[in-house]
Amino acid sequence: MDAPRNLLDLTPADARATISAWVTASGLPAYRARQVEARLWQRPVGAWTEAMELPVLLRDQLEAAFPLARLATGAVQQSTDGTQKFLWELADGEKVESVLIPTASRRTLCISSQAGCALGCTFCATGRMGFRRNLAAWEIVAQVREIILRNPDDKPTNIVFMGMGEPLLNWPAVDTALTILNAPEGLGIGARHITVSTVGIVPGMERLAARPEQFRLAISLHSPRADQRLAIMPIEKKYPLREVLAAAANFARRITFEYVLIAGRNDTDDDAAILASLARKLGAHVNLLPLHPGGDPALVPTDGRGIRSFRDRLLDHGVEAVVRRSRGLDIDAACGQLHVKMARREPQVR
Numbered sequence: 325m326d327a328p329r330n331l332l333d334l335t336p337a338d339a340r341a342t343i344s345a346w347v348t349a350s351g352l353p354a355y356r357a358r359q360v361e362a363r364l365w366q367r368p369v370g371a372w373t374e375a376m377e378l379p380v381l382l383r384d385q386l387e388a389a390f391p392l393a394r395l396a397t398g399a400v401q402q403s404t405d406g407t408q409k410f411l412w413e414l415a416d417g418e419k420v421e422s423v424l425i426p427t428a429s430r431r432t433l434c435i436s437s438q439a440g441c442a443l444g445c446t447f448c449a450t451g452r453m454g455f456r457r458n459l460a461a462w463e464i465v466a467q468v469r470e471i472i473l474r475n476p477d478d479k480p481t482n483i484v485f486m487g488m489g490e491p492l493l494n495w496p497a498v499d500t501a502l503t504i505l506n507a508p509e510g511l512g513i514g515a516r517h518i519t520v521s522t523v524g525i526v527p528g529m530e531r532l533a534a535r536p537e538q539f540r541l542a543i544s545l546h547s548p549r550a551d552q553r554l555a556i557m558p559i560e561k562k563y564p565l566r567e568v569l570a571a572a573a574n575f576a577r578r579i580t581f582e583y584v585l586i587a588g589r590n591d592t593d594d595d596a597a598i599l600a601s602l603a604r605k606l607g608a609h610v611n612l613l614p615l616h617p618g619g620d621p622a623l624v625p626t627d628g629r630g631i632r633s634f635r636d637r638l639l640d641h642g643v644e645a646v647v648r649r650s651r652g653l654d655i656d657a658a659c660g661q662l663h664v665k666m667a668r669r670e671p672q673v674r
């Protein structure tokens with residue numbers, strides 16, 4: 325007997341080919357392949373035993389040949405503002421997070437691409453955790469699948485790779501995950517509704533740009549000056565701002581700059597003016613983000629008035645800028661916060 329295979333780790337095209345070959349080799353009618361395929365992403369089931377349209381014998385055979393890999397739910401937190409945060413436990417004990425943010429018109433899911441992160445941005449809770457490992461493609465997309473299994477009405481309309489990890493340092497898995505998220509036989513989420521957020525991993529930006537789909541790119545800029553950026557983002561040493569901006573100029577699709585406002589570090593009028601000139605050159609929008617707790621305790625958030633005045637400076641310079649509301653502050657919804665909190669709790673639980 326062949327070893328069990330994980331169909332959820334394959335692109336929908338590869339999964340279809342694998343299922344079709346198996347259905348043929350098992351002497352089953354061809355329509356069974358379509359029924360099986362539909363249960364991976366389009367009408368997902370948690371286990372083959374739940375696919376009631378299939379004969380019992382076939383369900384048992386599928387459990388043996390293609391068991392459906394799952395993420396265990398470690399914790400779920402619900403904010404008073406509707407934001408939900410999920411802590412997933414992986415088979416080897418690692419933990420990653422996703423955050424589901426509903427608004428009137430969309431449900432955005434922020435997903436993780438790595439357990440921990442090697443890049444050590446000083447303002448980030450995940451950065452303080454260090455790198456644990458890359459996620460497999462199925463572990464990335466399973467964050468969406470598990471939410472659909474819990475409640476099909478919660479299926480996200482938008483995906484952002486802004487959870488734990490740097491997606492472009494896990495390109496092979498993220499590449500496959502993007503295909504599964506976008507393909508009509510996969511989750512069918514439009515490419516314009518899928519945003520990859522990077523600190524500026526230049527080779528990864530080039531790979532993403534080479535894909536034909538209109539995936540969005542967000543660059544975690546956080547400072548328009550190389551020296552200032554280096555102080556809060558060590559990656560500036562390897563991929564300097566000027567190279568990141570040059571790669572962004574080649575992207576030829578809509579770009580967003582993410583910008584966490586930190587008092588006295590990156591929030592002066594001059595910072596706003598330089599940021600505006602960079603954004604104008606690329607036609608980039610700017611998302612201004614309040615600093616969440618969990619990073620270096622020495623960093624202080626810019627206050628509300630400072631954030632609004634920074635935004636107004638950008639608008640004065642003709643740059644589209646919005647202040648992203650803090651969501652789920654009561655549930656540690658920023659990247660890495662829940663993981664850090666649960667890790668602190670673990671000894672007490674034991």
Ligand code: SF4
Nearest residue numbers: 441444445448451489
């Ligand atoms: S902000 Fe992103 S890249 Fe930087 S440490 Fe956190 S997870 Fe890593």
